[in-house]
Amino acid sequence: DIQLTQSPSSLSASVGDRVTITCRASQSISTYLNWYQQKPGKAPNLLIYAASNLQSGVPARFTGSGSGTDFTLTISSLQPADFATYYCQQSYSTRYTFGQGTRLDIK
């Protein structure tokens, strides 16, 4: 199975900060990479698909980039609603896998 490794595993930041989360795949997955946000006790919510496409209704401060094995999710100016856990997911293989998650909390 394709392994996805996110870094960092946790991150403390302040409102207004620019934050970048990285996802590295164990093999090339082209741009078959999605990003989800999950808040405690809630379902995951799709943010970015196909590495760089913003899901409808998601604020433009979220951007995704990358291809091959290295991907990033950037939040340009953190808002209070953004403190959550973020997961990357590959859809290159139908043995879908997720990264271990990056917990983003308030400094």
Added chain:
Amino acid sequence: EVQLVESGGGLVQPGGSLRLSCAASGFTLSSNWMHWVRQAPGKGLVWVSRINSDGSTTNYADSVKGRFTISRDNAKNTLYLQMNSLRAEDTAVYFCARDVRDYGDYDRFDPWGQGTLVTVSS
């Protein structure tokens, strides 16, 4: 509004069985592949199974293959997960999710249901 609502979770003894349901509204279930994803307490997301639009094709994670069966009733707009021979390590919140593939062959999971908790314990 597109919505998925899971039900059927609960406490079950090791070796027991449980059937989860996922009721879809706001869209026609028969148009989409569907997935089950689980999340053990305090842990990350793990894909469990998927089924194609007419139910003729199914895939499973190795950890559940031979024990879990995914199915669907498009007439009832409902997805199912039959779970047999349950183990303590199957304890998790189980989410259903719609597969969306409207951008080439890229698929994504959207939306997700709110999840239903399955606890396997004696």
